Amino acid sequence: MSGSKCTRLSGALVKQLLDSVDSVLFDCDGVIWRGDQAIPGAPQVINLLKENGKKVFFVTNNSSKTRKMYADKMSMLGFDVKEEEVFGTAYCSAMYLKTVCKLEGKVYLIGSNAMKQELEAVGIQQTGVGPDHISGKQADWANVPLDPEVKAVVVGFDEHFSYMKLNRALQYLTQQGCLFVGTNRDTRLPLEGGKAVPGTGCLLQAVETAAQRQAQTVGKPNHFMFDCVASQFGVDRDRCLMVGDRLDTDIMLGSNCGLKTLLTLTGVSTVADAEAHQKSGCAERQGMVPDYYVESIADLLPALQG
Amino acid sequence: MSGSKCTRLSGALVKQLLDSVDSVLFDCDGVIWRGDQAIPGAPQVINLLKENGKKVFFVTNNSSKTRKMYADKMSMLGFDVKEEEVFGTAYCSAMYLKTVCKLEGKVYLIGSNAMKQELEAVGIQQTGVGPDHISGKQADWANVPLDPEVKAVVVGFDEHFSYMKLNRALQYLTQQGCLFVGTNRDTRLPLEGGKAVPGTGCLLQAVETAAQRQAQTVGKPNHFMFDCVASQFGVDRDRCLMVGDRLDTDIMLGSNCGLKTLLTLTGVSTVADAEAHQKSGCAERQGMVPDYYVESIADLLPALQG
Numbered sequence: 001m002s003g004s005k006c007t008r009l010s011g012a013l014v015k016q017l018l019d020s021v022d023s024v025l026f027d028c029d030g031v032i033w034r035g036d037q038a039i040p041g042a043p044q045v046i047n048l049l050k051e052n053g054k055k056v057f058f059v060t061n062n063s064s065k066t067r068k069m070y071a072d073k074m075s076m077l078g079f080d081v082k083e084e085e086v087f088g089t090a091y092c093s094a095m096y097l098k099t100v101c102k103l104e105g106k107v108y109l110i111g112s113n114a115m116k117q118e119l120e121a122v123g124i125q126q127t128g129v130g131p132d133h134i135s136g137k138q139a140d141w142a143n144v145p146l147d148p149e150v151k152a153v154v155v156g157f158d159e160h161f162s163y164m165k166l167n168r169a170l171q172y173l174t175q176q177g178c179l180f181v182g183t184n185r186d187t188r189l190p191l192e193g194g195k196a197v198p199g200t201g202c203l204l205q206a207v208e209t210a211a212q213r214q215a216q217t218v219g220k221p222n223h224f225m226f227d228c229v230a231s232q233f234g235v236d237r238d239r240c241l242m243v244g245d246r247l248d249t250d251i252m253l254g255s256n257c258g259l260k261t262l263l264t265l266t267g268v269s270t271v272a273d274a275e276a277h278q279k280s281g282c283a284e285r286q287g288m289v290p291d292y293y294v295e296s297i298a299d300l301l302p303a304l305q306g
Numbered sequence: 307m308s309g310s311k312c313t314r315l316s317g318a319l320v321k322q323l324l325d326s327v328d329s330v331l332f333d334c335d336g337v338i339w340r341g342d343q344a345i346p347g348a349p350q351v352i353n354l355l356k357e358n359g360k361k362v363f364f365v366t367n368n369s370s371k372t373r374k375m376y377a378d379k380m381s382m383l384g385f386d387v388k389e390e391e392v393f394g395t396a397y398c399s400a401m402y403l404k405t406v407c408k409l410e411g412k413v414y415l416i417g418s419n420a421m422k423q424e425l426e427a428v429g430i431q432q433t434g435v436g437p438d439h440i441s442g443k444q445a446d447w448a449n450v451p452l453d454p455e456v457k458a459v460v461v462g463f464d465e466h467f468s469y470m471k472l473n474r475a476l477q478y479l480t481q482q483g484c485l486f487v488g489t490n491r492d493t494r495l496p497l498e499g500g501k502a503v504p505g506t507g508c509l510l511q512a513v514e515t516a517a518q519r520q521a522q523t524v525g526k527p528n529h530f531m532f533d534c535v536a537s538q539f540g541v542d543r544d545r546c547l548m549v550g551d552r553l554d555t556d557i558m559l560g561s562n563c564g565l566k567t568l569l570t571l572t573g574v575s576t577v578a579d580a581e582a583h584q585k586s587g588c589a590e591r592q593g594m595v596p597d598y599y600v601e602s603i604a605d606l607l608p609a610l611q612g
Contacts, residue, residue: 035445131439133437133439134465134466138495138497138503139341139497139498141465141503142497142501142502142503143501158469159440159447159469160440160468160469161468161469161472162466162467162468162469163464163465163466163467163468163504163509166467166504166508167503167504170494170502170503170504174502187515187516187518188476188516188518189444191444191445191448192445195448195449196448196476196480197444197447197448197473197476198469198472198473198476198512198515198516199516201515202472202512202513202515202516203469203512205511205512205515206504206508206509206511206512207508209493209504209507209508209511210493210494210504210505210508212493212494
C-alpha cells in the first residue's frame with residue numbers, strides 16, 4: 001500500500017484496502033446517512049461488505065438514540081444491520097459506567113430518554129429526564145434537594161438543558177467521590193444546508209466550567225468505543241478500517257486505536273482540512289490526517305460488486 | 307511605601323495608603339456585604355471615606371441588578387451611596403454597546419430584567435427576557451424565526467438559560483456582523499457556607515462553544531469598567547485604590563489599570579492564593595498579586611476615625 005497519507009482511494013487501491021481488513025467501523029451521520037436519508041449507494045455497500053464476510057459496526061457519538069432505535073432506522077433505510085452491531089454513546093456510556101467505573105449508585109442524568117433506557121438496560125438507576133425549570137432564589141438553588149444515592153453525573157445531549165440542571169449537576173459534582181462522565185464533545189450537530197444546532201459539547205463545557213472539573217468522555221476520539229466493539233466481537237486492530245466524515249472524532253479515533261482510516265466527503269470535513277493538519281507539522285494534528293479519502297462510500301461499490 | 311507586594315495593611319500604613327489616593331473602587335459581594343448582610347463596619351468605612359473627601363465607587367460583575375437596585379440595597383444596609391457611583395455589568399454592558407460598539411440594532415439578550423432595563427435606559431432595544439422552552443425538532447431549531455433587527459448577542463446571568471436560548475444565540479451569531487458581548491466570566495456565584503451556584507461564565511462558555519467565537523467581556527478584569535468610572539468622574543489612576551475579594555477579577559482589574567490594589571479576606575480569595583501567584587514566577591499571574599491585604603475593610607476604620 002502507499003506509504004503517504006491522505007491518498008484518494010480509487011481503482012485497484014479500493015480492493016487492495018478491503019482485502020487488507022476483516023472489520024469496518026462506520027460513523028453514521030454524514031457517512032451512511034444525512035438526517036433521514038441514506039447516502040445513495042450506502043445500503044448496498046454495507047450489505048455487500050457483510051455478504052463478502054466482513055464484520056461491520058457502527059460507532060456514533062450521537063446519544064439521542066438507543067441501539068434498537070438505530071437498528072430500526074437502518075432497516076427502514078435498507079441497511080441489513082443488527083442491534084448488536086450498533087455502538088452509540090447512549091449505550092457505550094452505560095457500558096462505561098458499568099464496566100470501567102463499576103458504578104454502585106444512581107446517575108444524575110442530563111440527557112435523553114434513550115440514555116435513560118440504555119442505563120436501565122444495564123441495571124443502572126437514574127434520576128429521570130425532561131424539563132427542570134427554575135424556581136425560588138439563589139439560596140434555594142444552592143440547597144436544592146439531592147438524591148443521596150447519586151454517585152455520578154452523566155451529560156449527553158439534552159434539549160431540556162436548563163440553568164436548574166446545570167445547578168443540580170454542580171451540587172452533585174461538589175460532593176466527595178461523585179463521578180463525572182460525558183457522552184462526547186461534539187460542539188454542533190450539523191444539519192442540511194450548512195445549518196447546525198448546539199451539540200453536547202456546549203452543555204458539557206457549561207457543566208465543566210461550573211464544577212471546575214473535567215469530565216471523562218466516552219465518545220470518539222476516546223478509544224473506549226473501539227474497545228467496546230473489539231471486546232465483544234474480537235476485532236483485530238491491524239485488520240480494521242474506520243470510516244468517518246469528521247477528522248477530530250472519527251479519524252482521530254482510528255489513529256488513537258491504530259486502525260486504517262478513510263475520510264468520506266459527504267459530511268463535515270474536507271480534504272483541505274486534512275491537508276492543513278498534515279502540513280501543520282504539529283504531532284497532535286497528524287492523528288487527524290486520514291490514510292485515504294473518498295467522495296462518498298458509494299465509491300467502494302465497484303470493488304464489492306466486481 | 308513598601309516595595310514588596312502582598313503586604314498586610316495595618317498600623318500607620320493604613321493612613322499612608324489612604325493619603326496616597328483620591329478615589330477608592332470597591333467590589334460589592336464579599337467586600338462590603340455578603341448576601342443580604344453588610345460586612346460589619348463596612349458602612350462606616352464607606353461613609354467616612356466620603357466624609358474625608360474621597361471619591362468612592364462600586365464596581366461589580368453581577369449583572370442581575372440595575373444601578374438603582376444596587377443604590378437602594380446599599381441605602382437599606384446603611385451606606386450613603388448615589389446611583390451614579392455604582393457600576394454593575396448590567397449598566398456597563400449597555401454603555402459598552404452604546405459607546406464602544408456604537409450598536410445600531412437590537413440585542414438578543416440572554417440575561418436578567420435588570421439588563422433589559424439598563425439597555426432600554428440607554429436607548430437599546432432587546433428581544434425580551436424570561437423562559438424560552440424547547441419545542442419541535444432539530445430542523446425546527448435550526449430554522450427558528452430570527453428578528454432581522456438583531457445585531458448583537460449579549461450574555462449575562464440568566465436563571466432561565468435553556469437549550470433553546472443557546473440555540474437562538476448560535477443562529478444569530480452565525481449571521482454576518484453579529485456582535486457578541488458577555489457581561490463577565492465568573493464561573494460561580496459564591497453563597498454562605500461554602501456553597502455556590504453556576505455563574506455567567508458557564509453560560510458564556512456554552513454559547514462560545516456553540517458559536518465557535520469568543521465574546522468580548524465587559525466585566526472585571528477587563529479595563530472597561532474602570533474606563534467607565536474614570537471618564538465620568540475624572541479619576542487619576544495613580545491616586546486610585548481597587549479593593550476586592552477576588553484575585554482573578556478585582557485585583558487583576560486593578561493591575562490591568564495601574565491602580566493600587568487591596569485584597570480583603572471576607573470573600574473568595576485567600577492570602578495563600580495570592581502567595582501562590584507571586585511564587586509561580588509566571589508573569590501573567592503577577593497581576594493577581596495585590597499590593598496589600600486586610601482581614602476585612604473594617605480594618606480601615608481606625609485610620610478614618612483617628
